[in-house]
Amino acid sequence: MTHTARTGVPVGMRGHDAIGIPPRRPTRVPAERYYSPAFARLEAERMWPKVWQLACTVDHVAEPGDYFEYRCGTYSVLIVRGDDGSLRAFQNVCRHRGNSLCSGAGEGLRELKCGYHGWTWDLAGALRRVPHRKGFGTLAMADHPLVAVNIDTWERLVFVNLDVDAMPLADYLEAVPQDIAWCGLGDFRCYATMTVEVDANWKTIADGYSETYHIQTLHPELHRCMDDVHAPQTIWGHTSKSEQLYGVASPELKDDLTDAEVWDAYVRTQGALMGVAEDAPYPVGQVTDGQPIADVIAQRTKEFAASRGVDLGWADTEQMMRLHQYNVFPNMTLLANADHLTVMTALPGPDPDHGELTMLLWTRMPPGAPRTRPVHVRVTADEAHPGLVLTQDIAVLAGLQRGLRQPGLTHLTLSNEERRVINMHRNLERYLDLPESQRMTGGETP
Numbered sequence: 001m002t003h004t005a006r007t008g009v010p011v012g013m014r015g016h017d018a019i020g021i022p023p024r025r026p027t028r029v030p031a032e033r034y035y036s037p038a039f040a041r042l043e044a045e046r047m048w049p050k051v052w053q054l055a056c057t058v059d060h061v062a063e064p065g066d067y068f069e070y071r072c073g074t075y076s077v078l079i080v081r082g083d084d085g086s087l088r089a090f091q092n093v094c095r096h097r098g099n100s101l102c103s104g105a106g107e108g109l110r111e112l113k114c115g116y117h118g119w120t121w122d123l124a125g126a127l128r129r130v131p132h133r134k135g136f137g138t139l140a141m142a143d144h145p146l147v148a149v150n151i152d153t154w155e156r157l158v159f160v161n162l163d164v165d166a167m168p169l170a171d172y173l174e175a176v177p178q179d180i181a182w183c184g185l186g187d188f189r190c191y192a193t194m195t196v197e198v199d200a201n202w203k204t205i206a207d208g209y210s211e212t213y214h215i216q217t218l219h220p221e222l223h224r225c226m227d228d229v230h231a232p233q234t235i236w237g238h239t240s241k242s243e244q245l246y247g248v249a250s251p252e253l254k255d256d257l258t259d260a261e262v263w264d265a266y267v268r269t270q271g272a273l274m275g276v277a278e279d280a281p282y283p284v285g286q287v288t289d290g291q292p293i294a295d296v297i298a299q300r301t302k303e304f305a306a307s308r309g310v311d312l313g314w315a316d317t318e319q320m321m322r323l324h325q326y327n328v329f330p331n332m333t334l335l336a337n338a339d340h341l342t343v344m345t346a347l348p349g350p351d352p353d354h355g356e357l358t359m360l361l362w363t364r365m366p367p368g369a370p371r372t373r374p375v376h377v378r379v380t381a382d383e384a385h386p387g388l389v390l391t392q393d394i395a396v397l398a399g400l401q402r403g404l405r406q407p408g409l410t411h412l413t414l415s416n417e418e419r420r421v422i423n424m425h426r427n428l429e430r431y432l433d434l435p436e437s438q439r440m441t442g443g444e445t446p
């Protein structure tokens with residue numbers, strides 16, 4: 001693909017790619033699905049038990065005896081690395097009286113023993129011990145294994161699906177693995193996860209990372225150092241994608257900004273990728289005349305990676321600075337370029353007005369690097385400060401959820417620029433099998 005020297009924007013991309021071809025009229029989505037308990041129940045019955053969900057990373061369950069409990073609403077799944085090295089997942093329930101077997105995450109598990117009456121399973125899910133077994137009459141051990149859950153991995157992401165007859169994960173992910181294969185995601189290691197408890201529905205959270213339309217307003221600093229116009233979007237089925245080039249000003253601003261101002265905005269919003277602090281000045285003497293600022297940033301980022309033993313000599317400015325953002329239905333997004341990987345999920349809370357945003361943070365390591373066990377923090381929305389941009393995203397959620405509940409707002413009105421949000425609803429409607437009267441309308445292609 002040829003690129004213009006100045007912006008890196010592929011030649012031939014004209015017009016507003018983020019908008020694409022506008023429909024005849026907007027898409028209208030019933031607002032009720034963001035707060036109705038009945039709708040949340042429908043999701044819990046028909047959608048959550050049927051879809052592939054990101055549960056944890058290989059770094060959480062790398063060694064035999066490592067375990068991780070994944071919770072989604074009322075569902076609880078145990079992920080266990082067996083003595084044979086295999087990864088397995090089970091519904092987290094004792095087959096005697098239904099107690100939860102395990103919680104949290106850890107290591108050194110030898111067996112799964114219920115803390116209530118002591119029924120005990122091995123790590124492959126076979127029932128091994130029942131205290132006072134005689135009292136049950138004839139109790140066949142083989143008839144009471146742990147209830148298996150479908151589990152598979154893509155790169156170092158561990159997915160589960162409560163539906164043991166579900167389509168393979170590789171089919172569910174559609175074109176995504178192939179599309180990002182160039183990036184070598186397997187060399188990233190997860191070093192931390194952060195769960196933020198928010199006063200918002202899981203869809204309210206997920207919508208925020210499914211469109212770039214809000215950047216011009218909610219993220220003025222980001223708008224000064226990324227191209228939100230030449231940002232093509234692709235919809236596959238369960239999955240979709242947006243591409244955004246960083247290190248250039250939004251075309252809506254570019255005539256008004258100097259290179260130094262673009263640099264400052266980049267440093268402020270994501271300087272950590274270059275290993276520089278918030279107040280790092282524009283490196284005047286080191287930039288040759290006419291050199292795109294994106295090249296300067298890419299070079300600095302490569303040098304920072306080299307300082308921790310990571311060779312990014314293979315990556316050009318385009319691969320360093322263009323962010324590839326994927327959405328996987330229902331609740332995951334993955335953002336990557338040659339030296340960056342962040343994964344986020346949105347999960348239902350105890351009621352439809354509450355949810356959880358989980359961020360998985362990664363660092364590219366030299367190939368074959370061992371894992372370090374990721375640290376986990378859980379915070380409220382007020383305590384969370386995961387950088388300027390994400391903090392802005394989180395701060396808007398409670399007011400958004402409150403607004404969605406106002407009786408005068410019957411529908412959300414969506415643009416083609418928000419087509420990844422629309423695609424989420426399209427998938428949701430498919431899983432929930434909604435009657436015609438409850439479906440979204442509009443959005444017809446011209």
Ligand SMILES: [Fe+2]
Pocket residue numbers: 208214215218219389393
């Ligand atoms: Fe945002």
